[in-house]
Amino acid sequence: MVLADITGKTVLAIDVFAHSIKALINHLMDALEIQGTGVISTDIKWVLTVPAIWTDNSKQFMRKSAEKAGIQNDHLLISLGPEAASILCQYLSTEKLSSAESDFTMSKVGTKYMIVDLGGGTVDITVHEKLAGGCLTEISRATGGDCDGTSVDVEFIQLLTKIFGAPLIHAMKREQPETFHDLIREFETVKKDNYTIEEWED
Template sequence: MASDHSLVAVIDFGTTYSGYAFSTRSDYKTDPLKIHANQAWNAGGRQLLSLKTPTVLLLDKNKEFVSFGYEAENQYSDLMIEQEHEEYYYFHRFKMKLHKNIHLSAATVIEDITGKSALAMDVFAISIQALKDHLIEELDKKGTTMTVKDIRWVLTVPAIWTDAAKQFMRKSAEKAGIPDENLLLALEPEAASIYCQYLPTDKLNGADEGFSMAEVGPQYMIIDVGGGTVDVTAHEKQQDGKLKELCKAIGDACGGTSIDNEFFQLMVKIFGAPLMNSLSENDPSAYLFREFETVKRTINPKKSGKISLSLYILCARRILGKIYLALCRLVP
């Protein structure tokens, strides 16, 4: 779609992690792969090599925004140590609430980790707004001052999302302050396919000798493995750079969180369900899963041997929390 916007910003709203990227019109003309993304998501003492932040939202007792991402995880953990968390709302991994929800509407509610409910559209809208505001702030810091209306906004969604789920995401983005006329929805595997058109062939792992994305006729498959869903689709390069979808996108809820769930069940077998359930309820900032996420990224088909995880952080944090509460009782 033609537009005169000088900057395009994309919000990738994921099941486990979310982030954004942007490119100016001038950069695109000289180098289409010159894409900027925030690289300073701060996980506190557990810095991950990630361009994204956890899809975690913390609201106060009035359901007003407190924090998002790593900051929300850390703040809620501190609130729990001080036993001040009960009136707060803590949402994580809530994107999949839209998957196969045939009754999705503006009145749909979702529950936080303690069972307290809120309107799903409010939770999604506030989360999108947090990412949007963070991007605007980063642009201001770089001296690229722009208003929301100056930007062409793109929100990515899984290809297997229903029309109702896509419409729900659009309405959420509008509620987050993104004008409808400035907003486009992009299917995640299609966005990846378009990106691949600009990559040198030697950057495409598994490409046969002689394969070229620039020529008309090549057929290829895109497998988008996300946190919640896996999308699979096939494209064929057409004239004038256009793409033909060879078959309808298929997939299901079998993304990276499925591996996390299996890992959790392994921990249940080792430590028992009562302890692991207690950790889930009393330490939702998921320090255990942060450690697992770091190790998980080192796995490849050629790797063998044992995998080590550091669990001392969990124990130390819980012990320090108890010491802190004990000291508080001693102070008059």
Template sequence: MKLHKNKHLSITSLIEDITGKSALAMDVFSLSIQSLKDHLMETLEKRGTSMTVNDIKWVLTVPAIWTDAAKQFMRKSAEKAGIPGENLLIALEPEAASIYCQYLPTEKLNGADEGFTMSEVGTKYMIIDLGGGTADITVHEKQRDGMLKEVCQATGDACGGTSIDNEFFQLFVKIVGAPLMNSLSKNDPSAYLDLFREFEIVKRTINPNKKGKMNFTIPFVALDKLCKNTFEEDFPTTVSSCSLSDKICLRGDKMRG
């Protein structure tokens, strides 16, 4: 999403970690891709294959809403990671999902109408890719030659799972304030990441039929220390005096709300 939001994207663009330290975005993305590439090549070597990087057709998937500049940035990052440009294909994530779905036994899936299959000529279907940063949607129609026709242009918006994480962050801002949360991310990033990892686990258990309160573990020691240094009061006192005190409570190192 850092690439999607950057209107002036270039090879000199910077990206920040949660502590505020900057690095070249190109280096961050290329090293990430290189790690995946090297892991694959090591696995192939251990299995006794004689494959090289040039023997593989590499496909890099990107969100449908990304700009051409962001797609080009990813291509350059992959090439910097050691993937030959002539062997690299950039594909939209919902389109990749659509191709994968061609081989699903849809007649055996729950909720699928009897006899429905994506492999039948003339079948139209919608692929909705609900990811972390974006929600991408595309509609395809199966053609006689086995190809897929794009019924409408792939679209979507920046409303993936991380948008819920942002609301979770704002919840804590209401409890302890933005300066303290920013201080937690910069001075104790491990505690900050633990908080969001725990929220991620709880978030996956939520469904439309679930009711009642939920519990999740918080980095109590780190938050308590910051509250004492910042407000000269412990974390439970800060929680009890915030605007959400009637909706949330503490039970040891767990928050319930």
């Protein structure tokens, strides 16, 4: 499988994923070294999350990419994104759960909640219930689709193309890729900001 950049140049997908994972590894290890922890990469159990709707082949691809990035197979765990998010929520205080009722707690046995994982590539939705002994059970099987942040980016680019014309957008991608990426990054920032309906109307 190959991926194409904005200029149309192709590269093996596994190389892109491996380099991305390697960059994350290096970033963490540099931070640990600065802090003087003495931790080395083989001390770490690496967990990579993947969309719940991914096939087994896609998960295996991620595992191979991680191994190519230098993570040993016995130090690697592939986890579904919604499951990882659900576990994280067990340790969050109610104050950090937006719009949660004052008496709501994730740790209470019998608590049922929906996990909506809005990612850049996919949206995954599942429902879990807290059991005794700190366990979780899946009430509703994870489902989702390609209605994600990247899809919004595509629509934004199509809108720009409609306004300014395809030749200009293609020329920007080809001749000024840094400018094009800056534009997309700025759009990403706007997407992440919290706006009320009134603010959008203004």
